[in-house]
Amino acid sequence: MMNMGSTPFEITVNIIKTVLVFLMMVQLVPILVWVERRGSAFIQNRFGPNRIGPLGLMQLLADAVKFLTKEDFVPDKGNKYLFYAAPVFALIPAAIAYMAIPMSTPLIIGDSKFLIQGFEINVGIVFILGISSLAAYTILMAGWGSGSKFSLMGAMRASAQIISYELALGLSIVGVIMTYGTFNLTDIIQAQQGHLSFSFFSHQIESAFLPNWGIFYQPLGAIIFLAATFAESNRLPFDLAEGEAELVAGFHTEYGGFKMLMFFIGEYGHMMIASGLMATFFFGGYGIPYVTTKEVYEFFLSSTGVETTAHVLNTLVHFLSYNIKFIFFLWFFIHVRWTLPRFRYDQLMDLGWKTMLPWALANTIVTAIIIFASAQFSF
Amino acid sequence: MVDAFLFWFLAIVTVLAGLSVVLMTNPIYSALSLVMTMVGVAALFVTLEAYFLAGVQLIVYAGAVMVLFVMVLMLFDLKHELQAFTRGKITGGVKIASVGIIAGLVVGAITLGTKALELSKAGAETSKPVVDSTKALAENLFLKNVFGFEALGVVLLVIAVGTVALSRTKGGTHARD
Numbered sequence: 001m002m003n004m005g006s007t008p009f010e011i012t013v014n015i016i017k018t019v020l021v022f023l024m025m026v027q028l029v030p031i032l033v034w035v036e037r038r039g040s041a042f043i044q045n046r047f048g049p050n051r052i053g054p055l056g057l058m059q060l061l062a063d064a065v066k067f068l069t070k071e072d073f074v075p076d077k078g079n080k081y082l083f084y085a086a087p088v089f090a091l092i093p094a095a096i097a098y099m100a101i102p103m104s105t106p107l108i109i110g111d112s113k114f115l116i117q118g119f120e121i122n123v124g125i126v127f128i129l130g131i132s133s134l135a136a137y138t139i140l141m142a143g144w145g146s147g148s149k150f151s152l153m154g155a156m157r158a159s160a161q162i163i164s165y166e167l168a169l170g171l172s173i174v175g176v177i178m179t180y181g182t183f184n185l186t187d188i189i190q191a192q193q194g195h196l197s198f199s200f201f202s203h204q205i206e207s208a209f210l211p212n213w214g215i216f217y218q219p220l221g222a223i224i225f226l227a228a229t230f231a232e233s234n235r236l237p238f239d240l241a242e243g244e245a246e247l248v249a250g251f252h253t254e255y256g257g258f259k260m261l262m263f264f265i266g267e268y269g270h271m272m273i274a275s276g277l278m279a280t281f282f283f284g285g286y287g288i289p290y291v292t293t294k295e296v297y298e299f300f301l302s303s304t305g306v307e308t309t310a311h312v313l314n315t316l317v318h319f320l321s322y323n324i325k326f327i328f329f330l331w332f333f334i335h336v337r338w339t340l341p342r343f344r345y346d347q348l349m350d351l352g353w354k355t356m357l358p359w360a361l362a363n364t365i366v367t368a369i370i371i372f373a374s375a376q377f378s379f
Numbered sequence: 380m381v382d383a384f385l386f387w388f389l390a391i392v393t394v395l396a397g398l399s400v401v402l403m404t405n406p407i408y409s410a411l412s413l414v415m416t417m418v419g420v421a422a423l424f425v426t427l428e429a430y431f432l433a434g435v436q437l438i439v440y441a442g443a444v445m446v447l448f449v450m451v452l453m454l455f456d457l458k459h460e461l462q463a464f465t466r467g468k469i470t471g472g473v474k475i476a477s478v479g480i481i482a483g484l485v486v487g488a489i490t491l492g493t494k495a496l497e498l499s500k501a502g503a504e505t506s507k508p509v510v511d512s513t514k515a516l517a518e519n520l521f522l523k524n525v526f527g528f529e530a531l532g533v534v535l536l537v538i539a540v541g542t543v544a545l546s547r548t549k550g551g552t553h554a555r556d
């Protein structure tokens with residue numbers, strides 16, 4: 001079943017991959033925190049953390065030590081089990097969902113084929129949406145388990161926001177699914193290779209300078225998806241869960257130390273899923289613009305002459321390509337946080353239900369009509 | 380071996396979560412256990428290679444419906460509800476009645492299940508595994524049973540409109556007067 005491991009070798013490889021992807025996610029968080037703090041300082045004309053180590057990079061280690069050695073406490077009126085369970089559950093959906101995103105071409109060594117993703121699942125999009133929708137429970141559990149009104153109100157706001165924007169998020173992807181006719185993320189990436197080319201009224205149009213990316217087929221879907229992922233990961237301009245003047249820190253008001261850090265990792269995990277999906281759906285995933293994976297492989301094969309080396313180099317180059325896009329979107333997430341002001345709560349709900357949802361629906365219907373018409377009248 | 384391990388693990392987790400829905404005294408724990416049951420059922424769908432159904436089960440039931448349940452439950456003052464839920468003659472009667480219904484369900488499921496097992500044994504040799512189950516599901520919904528599917532959509536819309544109308548007239552949170 002689903003290549004999960006019919007032999008001990010496969011099972012071992014899959015377990016190692018799971019641990020590796022999880023560690024990659026967790027290790028990226030301190031670097032992102034550093035980028036966020038230094039970047040915000042740069043934007044606001046401050047210094048930021050610059051004392052410890054070169055460029056303040058060792059601040060991450062110092063923070064980790066601080067988080068680990070802080071006192072571990074439970075609020076008196078809180079619910080102990082939910083209070084402890086919430087941060088743990090914050091990590092799980094983000095980590096599992098991220099594993100379904102393909103990060104490079106499969107690595108082929110001899111007879112073995114190693115996928116550079118946690119696991120391949122044929123309905124990748126549905127799986128990722130389903131798993132990451134479980135994140136609302138963490139917030140609710142934290143908010144209620146803390147036994148504080150600030151926490152509860154923050155949790156209500158955050159989870160209401162998450163389930164409101166989930167609709168627009170899901171609908172914005174439907175256009176992509178219909179355009180490529182598949183749920184499989186690898187197939188979607190494979191369909192986005194080379195130059196932009198499509199047939200329009202029986203004219204084959206090929207662009208010389210645009211890559212064949214999904215954003216040129218689904219521009220509105222891309223914009224709605226981007227905005228909805230900001231809301232999903234509870235970041236500015238949608239960070240209504242927090243508010244120093246009204247709600248203190250929202251659902252994690254009562255948390256401190258390592259438990260707080262786990263919420264942090266969960267939030268950055270959602271950012272990573274959003275960036276990875278954004279790259280996959282609209283920017284060609286691991287594909288290098290203008291060339292197909294096959295052309296890259298043949299180039300390496302002709303220049304090295306060894307099949308295994310060519311496969312390894314092919315995988316490495318595409319992994320790099322994926323990561324450039326991935327890190328660009330992470331940086332974009334961080335940059336937006338320090339650029340835009342936040343919404344008011346009624347504006348947020350109006351935007352979600354009255355603007356983004358109808359537009360996403362319209363996008364779906366127009367895409368469906370165009371696909372149907374092109375199939376019927378063959379233009 | 381892996382399949383058997385996964386099945387038994389998921390089955391035990393799902394059944395335990397399902398039991399704790401009824402046995403927990405705190406409604407919030409019950410609701411969270413129900414979420415766990417939904418997730419367990421979704422995972423069981425995955426072991427049956429019904430990936431799309433598993434994903435939809437997660438998105439719709441675990442991700443949307445139960446979130447609303449949990450949200451509403453958390454807004455209640457549960458100390459009063461807890462007592463009303465655990466004591467009282469009416470709730471006792473309801474409990475006994477529900478035990479009877481569940482017993483009937485279990486007996487029915489076992490008798491029907493043995494029949495279904497025999498049927499599936501007979502049909503296992505002829506039926507081929509469906510490669511693209513998402514496509515098969517879509518064809519079933521939008522071609523074969525399109526009328527029932529659309530009618531269900533209309534029923535759901537009626538429910539939504541009715542809920543809004545009721546909450547507005549009876550002085551809900553968004554009441555005008």
